[in-house]
Amino acid sequence: MLTYIFPGQGSQAKGMGGGLFDEFKELTAQADEILGYSIKELCLEDPNGNLSQTQYTQPALYVVNALSYLKRIKETGRKPDFVAGHSLGEYNAILAAGGFDFARGLILVKKRGELMSLATGGGMAAVIGLNEQQIAAALQRYNLESIDLANYNSPAQIVISGLKTDIDAAKPIFEGMKEVQLFVPLKTSGAFHSRYMESSKQEFAAFLQAITFSELNIPVISNVHARPYRQTEIKQNLVDQITHPVNWTESIRYLLSLGEMEFEELGTGRVLTGLVQRIKREAGPLAVR
Structure with missing residues (x-):
């Protein structure tokens, strides 16, 4: 097929x-x-x-x-x-x-x-290295529940979406996690799929x-x-x-x-x-x- x-x-x-x-x-x-x-x-x-x-x-x-x-x-x-x-x-x-x-x-x-x-003022970023449950747990732990999971691209490549200020705040948190291979802000104007x-x-x-x-x-x-x-x-x-x-x-x-x-x-x-x-x-x- x-x-x-x-x-x-x-x-x-x-x-x-x-x-x-x-x-x-x-x-x-x-x-x-x-x-x-x-x-x-x-x-x-x-x-x-x-x-x-x-x-x-x-x-x-x-x-x-x-x-x-x-x-x-x-x-x-x-x-x-x-x-x-x-x-x-x-x-x-x-x-x-x-x-x-x-x-x-x-x-x-x-x-x-x-x-x-x-839709301006939003941002998105790809988190590579964590699965859906790990990302959701991290967002909860660090009071970033204003961020949504937007694209389940592969089991360990998930895009998050939210206000740009929140995505910026999430960057050092995810980069500080040893399992995270990359945190890549995307070139989008809005918080799409959120x-x-x-x-x-x-x-x-x-x-x-x-x-x-x-x-x-x-x-x-x-x-x-x-x-x-x-x-x-x-x-x-x-x-x-x-x-x-x-x-x-x-x-x-x-x-x-x-x-x-x-x-x-x-x-x-x-x-x-x-x-x-x-x-x-x-x-x-x-x-x-």
């Missing part, structure tokens, strides 16, 4: 997309019209240094992931058995599964990026009310539940995803439990490929009954 996986924010890099924009000229023109700027120029040249800003990052990654998928299907003629995406990448998984077309997905991602970019995104979540829910989704024709693994989407829950999953942790470890472990599974990362970078290898090595398949 084959699962295509799509990266999210943090994978962006100047030059991403390469020749895809010229290969898919009509979709590139459609993207320019929806966004009001040249997506090709943003991704390849980034003349104004916008690529790292959430409201630009998310549409850019969505477009590059989408065109990468179309190119792969064109090359192989084979659709995957499952699709999954990390945070923003989940929109590409839904696109691949036929939940919406390219344009509608981009409209959703544009709105999501705009709303999430309004309680601090509640207002963005509510506004996005209101925006989604008028949107309809088509029938999914490939199972999409949900970041929220780490199980396949139910058709009736698409809207709610996308809303909840904004404040809910990304259950990437369990998503991959669930897929591994289904049998012989290949994973192929589409888009830019190989961050998820590395995480899949770590999950295989450190945890293996879920014991799903």
Whole structure:
């Protein structure tokens, strides 16, 4: 079996997309019209240094992931058995599964990026070397319960999210723990996938009310539940995803439990490929009954 996986924010890099924009000229023109700027120029040249800003990052990654998928299907003629995406990448998984077309997905991602970019004063950091229980215990011990666990990237790589002042305060604490290999502050403007995104979540829910989704024709693994989407829950999953942790470890472990599974990362970078290898090595398949 084959699962295509799509990266999210943090994978962006100047030059991403390469020749895809010229290969898919009509979709590139459609993207320019929806966004009001040249997506090709943003991704390849980034003349104004916008690529790292959430409201630009998310549409850019969505477009590059989408065109990468179309190119792969064109090359192989084979659709995957499952699709999954990390945070923003989940929109590409839904696109691949036929939940919406390219344009509608981009409209959703544009709105999501705009709303999430309004959440300022927050921060995120990757803690490498501790598991979920150890991090939760440390946050409790040092009165840092205002910090949430945001991304379960692999058994020993977990991202925390909260007010920037709290993340800064957590840094020396975690760095002082002998089990911690690295504490890496992430380049984000907000405390994504945490309680601090509640207002963005509510506004996005209101925006989604008028949107309809088509029938999914490939199972999409949900970041929220780490199980396949139910058709009736698409809207709610996308809303909840904004404040809910990304259950990437369990998503991959669930897929591994289904049998012989290949994973192929589409888009830019190989961050998820590395995480899949770590999950295989450190945890293996879920014991799903």
